[in-house]
Amino acid sequence: MVEGAHGGIGAGASRLLDAVQLISAGLDLRGSLHRLVEASCALTDARYGVIGLLDADGVVNDFVIHGVDAETAGRIASLPTCEGVLGVLVEDPKPLRLVDVGDHARSMGFPPNHPPMSSFLGVPVLVDDKVYGNLYLTEKAGGAQFTAEDESLLQVLAEIAGSVIANARTHQASERRQRWLEAGVAMSEELQNTAELPDALQAVARHLRQVSGSATVAVVADLEGTHGVVALDDGSVHPLLADLDKVLEVATPVLIEAEANGRTLALPRIENTDGFVVPLNSKLVPGHVLLVLTDGVDPVAGELAPVLLTAFADQAALALDRTAALAERQELLLIADRDRIARDLHDSVIQRLFATALQLQGLRRIVVLDEVRSRLDDAVAELNTTIRDIRSTIFELRHDDGSSLKSDVRALAKEYVPVLGFTPFVRIRGPLDSGVSSEVADHLMATLREALSNVARHAEADACIVEVEVGQERLLLRISDNGRGIDGQISESGLRNVRRRAVEHGGTFRIGSEEPHGTLLEWQIPVR
Known part of the structure; x- marks a missing residue:
């Protein structure tokens, strides 16, 4: 032949x-x-x-x-x-x-x-x-x-x-598909023991970067109308990470299209860097996409890249749905446990305290000495205060569905842990849930998100304190970090919206250096 x-x-x-x-x-x-x-x-x-x-x-x-x-x-x-x-x-x-x-x-x-x-x-x-x-x-x-x-x-x-x-x-x-399949199985097994969504998203990013050989994998979510990074795994010092805003600005149209169509899309080249946007088509954790960045030469594997990435993302979506369902189940168990505790407090503890108070009041009638009567009165007053505190606790146990402003502030701080690399310390003083209007609460959350984003992007800090104080007339948000501080003139960009929110509602905004090093942001507006 x-x-x-x-x-x-x-x-x-x-x-x-x-x-x-x-x-x-x-x-x-x-x-x-x-x-x-x-x-x-x-x-x-x-x-x-x-x-x-x-x-x-x-x-x-x-x-x-x-x-x-x-x-x-x-x-x-x-x-x-x-x-x-x-x-x-x-x-x-x-x-x-x-x-x-x-x-x-x-x-x-x-x-x-x-x-x-x-x-x-x-x-x-x-x-x-x-x-x-x-x-x-x-x-x-x-x-x-x-x-x-x-x-x-x-x-x-x-x-x-x-x-x-x-x-x-x-x-x-064939070998590559086998390797990706094994990576997907390993990721699913790890997520079986992970009940917290931020930890699960971080695990997805880590496993994908390792199997793809990419420089960086980020999980991007739709955060109140803007896209932000909620989990990040960076295997090398990627130059674009110094300006995530630029990456997201270029990637946003592709992110929107990928989310809408539910399919993997290639990113336009950014400074000799290629990439892909891969939607996580999760039913219980919607609005998340994977941003995969490579260093020039695509290690994900050319023509197979969309297929492998999509298959991995679909497997990750199933694992995330399981994680979300597990978290919901644990929340239901927690609510049931709170109901049981509240019921026991009401049916047993309060009734006993009330009976004790009645006995002391009856004893007062046969006591002759004024000093003893006074001490009995103090004891009954203390018991009544305790009963009121327990009833308040019962109310909180039965009505705490995790949707309070306090819990929202703490949840937002926890959301930024993967990006910051540490857990911000949150301190709340005053009646935040009852003393702040819904409009002010929305402005507070938006300001806190922008402030934490700035700490993540620019501060180079390893510690941050978030303080929220509610007075009779004003709400104060104070955020301090121990990073490199502010050098020269401040470029506000995103902080411009923070200042506008304060000024339009009769409040104030200030940002400056914190001693001995770091940055201090203070934002306050009327509570109503």
Whole structure:
């Protein structure tokens, strides 16, 4: 069949079979490419060989080189590019044989310290009827020229290599899918023991970054109309993390589209950084997407990236739904336990205290000494105060559904733990739940979110205190950190809205340095 398709092979058949045996020695894709270039040089007596690999857009993005040692390669001013003669096969994928590569009209010469090369032979390598790359050979042994037989032999080898590469790619894809499947299982197993949503989101980001080899994976959520990072795993010092606002600004249109359509989308390149937006299609934890950033070269795996990322995200969504259901079940158990405690306090403890108070009041009637009567009165008053406190506790136990402003403040501080890297200390004084209007409460939460975001982005702190004080007329929010403080003029940007909220409601806003180091933000407005 080989001789019928490619005449004139003759005595080269034995060398061709040796070459085929060499390139078929394993299923490792990179190893197969190295063996192909080595076998091509042995088959045609070429000193140097290289295969240029094309990406999905038909642009050469990688080379596998044979015949140039590391020391020589280090002295060459630049590695091969697909301009000049090498670009001819990219534009027109047909065999090209030259007596002297330097005489071709497209020749651009060689960079300094490049080995001398004259004779040239190039053929395309097709995989699944598409050009996968181009194989280039130079410098036939003894100063001879490449022959028509060399060209025929190399064409046959390239044709067989296409099948070998296709098998290697299939094997590589299978191994990759297996690795991603195992990562998904490991993530699901970890989330089985995780009841808190922030911890679960952090685990999803960590497992995805590890299996994908990405530089950074962030979980982004819709926070009151704006997108913010709620979990982050960064395996390297990614330059874009210094300006998450810029990343989210560029990514926001893609985030909205991915959420709306429920499918994985590629991000536009940001400063030599590629990425993907992957929606988490969770039923119980809606509004979350995965932001995957890579360093230039995509380690997620090219054409398979959307498929692998989507499958992982779907598995994560199921695990998150289970985590949310578990958290809800624990909340229901907690409510039931509170009901039981409240019932016991009312039916047992209060009744006993009330009976004791009645006994003391009855005893007072038969006591003669005024001092004893006074002490009995004090004891009865203390018992009545205790009964009122217990009734207040019972009310809180039966009505605390987690929706109070106090709990909202603490929950928001906890939400920023993955981004800050520490847990803010929250101190609340005064009747926050009863003494603040709903409008003021909304402004408080928005201001607190913006303040914590600024601490996360700019402060470089490892501690932060959130203080909320409610007086008869005014609400004060004070946030201090131990970070690097404020250098020079303050760029307010997001803080402009914080100042506007205070001024429009007759309040004040101040931000400045905290002694001995750090930043202090104070925001106060009328409570009604």
